[in-house]
Amino acid sequence: VERSLFYRMFLSVLHVCLRLRWITIMVLIAITLIAYASFGLVKQGFFPPSNAPIFFIHYWGPQDQDNRQTDQQLHKVEQYIMANPLVDSVTSYVGRGADRFTLTYAPQARNESYGLLLIRVADKDDIETLSQALMADISLLDLNADFYLERMQFGPGGGAKLAARFSGSDASVLRDLAQQAERVMRADGNLVDIRHNWRDKGFAINGHFDSFNAGVSGITRSDFNDTIQYASNGLKLGQVQQGDYTYPIKAKMSGLEDSAINALLNSQVWSSQQRVYVPFQQVSKGVELVSEEVLVHRRNRLRTITVNADPGANDTAGKALTRIKPHIEAIVLPDGYQLEWGGEYESAGEAQAALGQGLPAGFLLMFIISVLLFGKVRQPLIIWLIVPMAVVGVVAGLLATDMPFGFMSLLGFLSLFGMLIKNAIVLIEEIDLQVEESGDIRQSIIEATLSRIRPVMLAAITTILGMAPLLFDRFFADMAVTIMGGLAFATVLTLIAVPVLYSMLFKVSFNK
The missing domain is CATH 3.30.2090.10 (Multidrug efflux transporter AcrB TolC docking domain; DN and DC subdomains)
Incomplete structure (x- = not known):
């Protein structure tokens, strides 16, 4: 049968890779190691900002300010914000946060000097520029107050993305530790809204x-x-x-x-x-x-002061934490005092730990099923040897699109394993069937690979095209990039790495 140009080109590449299988394996290993080393260049995140056209401005007056003064100041700020044509509505809350209208919102505890402005805009794309302009202007309306911006999140919300918690017994020592941490954060230059939750003394x-x-x-x-x-x-x-x-x-x-x-x-x-x-x-x-001290917080029955901050524009909490973490952890803690990291770092760690608890058992079950499916060891070994290589496409896709690796990316990465294993099973099973029919293992490896090009590539292409619309969704975009990039490289792994590993483990030579 006359094969197309694509098939002839692929066949030539496959022959070269099978003849130089050790070099091929070394190249694949090198590419995989480079991908793992480059993973540090990928932005780290947790959940992206919500696509709801809503954002918050937190108002904190002097700690001894009562509700009436807070109400007067918030009224002035509210009138100024409503004069902006991009703003649809403003809802203000005095002395407390809003009722919990969504699970991703954590209301602030009652405090007479606190106020919340819930701002709705016509277009969510205006939030970035509008919020920065408003923050610069409303800070002049009350010079004794602090204003903090917060975007709605898809995931767990409430509080700053960066939080360093110092716990101990003496309030003055805790304040001194918090001041040292604040100096480190301010010296970074890229962090905003730096504060601690004990406020000023009264x-x-x-x-x-x-x-x-x-x-x-x-x-x-x-x-x-x-x-x-x-x-x-x-x-x-x-x-x-x-x-x-x-x-x-x-x-x-x-x-x-x-x-x-x-x-x-x-x-x-x-x-x-x-x-x-x-x-x-x-x-x-x-x-x-x-x-x-007027406002003292406790955590696990210990006095705890939390230093909060948020990453600036074009920055992520993961990168910011990487910069400041060594310097804050270098602060000398007296005996009996401890430092813990909260914010997005803690939330992401807890979510990943909860997800990771079931991963070992899940992978073990998948391995047992693959062994039972083939009734042998070498075929499942080939499958699981190519699984770690999927990270190459994931890293390349995230770096190319400049998207962070967050919780949804992690879910996409785990689901990618299943797609990769499925494609490998399809090819290995076809090789085994042709070996049983013809008895010529060398020709079976080549013919089986050629016969599986179309189904493997069509499965990958349809999945990639199915994920394409999610690129424009703020919540699923990073997951879509992870699956699309990983699956594109996984197709190459299936059609090149599987035959090479099969010939190596079954000691089939293609030198002649």
């Missing part, structure tokens, strides 16, 4: 309770504290309910012309035992204004 009045004189006067510590509250923030007497809302009733010293400290020094303390008023200075060793 001011508190320390009345230095004199237990001896207070005991003589019949004043308890509760009486003493009530006086301080009455002269400063207000003493809560009860609450009133209006509809579904409850409001506190507070009594506060009126006509405060002096500072709160002077007003407190000149106040009277009610003795609940002797039923008389006693001068405050009689039961106090002195009053001073001190700074103290």
Whole structure:
């Protein structure tokens, strides 16, 4: 039968590879090693930003700011954002985050100085330029506040993509460690929204309770504290309910012309035992204004401060972490203190660990099935020798398209193994059948390979074309590139590497 030009060219290449099988194997091994070495050049990610036309702006005022001030400031920011023609709507939340309207959103805990702006735009492609322009402008509307941008994610959300957690017992030591980490992040130059979650310290009045004189006067510590509250923030007497809302009733010293400290020094303390008023200075060793921690987070019952940051434009969390991780881990930790990495690094690690728990058993089951399918060892060995080589097409595809290797890419990479094994099984089974019929193993290897060109290539081409529409989907794009690039190279592996490995393991010479 007269074969086409393509078949004749492929046959010539196949003959050369079979005659020089050791060189062919060495070239394939070298290419595979280069691909694994080049994997470090591939961007690392987890889940891409959502294609929903929504993004968030987090507002953090001074820690001692109350709801009314936060509401006033957010109202100004909201009016400014709504004046932009690219914005469809703005929803603001004061003192808390939004209700959890999707699983990928993690609401912020209640805090009077916190506000959230949920912004919807007409076109999702405008989010990048619009958000950067808004962040530059609204920061001038409240110079005492911090604004942080957040994009909706397809995967687990909430918080920054980079997070370094320091845990220990002493708050001042933890703050010092956090400041060192912040200096490292700022020195990087490509990170944005650098902050820690303990915020600023707040001011508190320390009345230095004199237990001896207070005991003589019949004043308890509760009486003493009530006086301080009455002269400063207000003493809560009860609450009133209006509809579904409850409001506190507070009594506060009126006509405060002096500072709160002077007003407190000149106040009277009610003795609940002797039923008389006693001068405050009689039961106090002195009053001073001190700074103290207002917002302390704990993790596993340990005080934990988290330094957060986000990668800048055209940067990924994986690359940013690679740059700063050695420098932050070089910070000397006192005894009893520890450093943990959170953010996208932790989320990706947990997801990959959960996925990896079933991989050994899955691969073992696949190997057992392939052995039972052929009833021999050498044929399954050929199949599993070419599986690691699939990474060549994956790395080439991701580098060519400049896409990150994320969680969806990992799923595509694992599914690629099944496609590669299927093609190898089809070819090896055809070789075995022709060997049984003709008895000429050399001719069977060549003829079986030629006869499987069309089905193997058609299966690869149809799969690649079927994945092509997913290239324009933000969620599946990296998975599509992984499968398309890996399958394109896997076709070459099936038609070249399988016959070469078969001739090697079965000791078939093509030198003559």
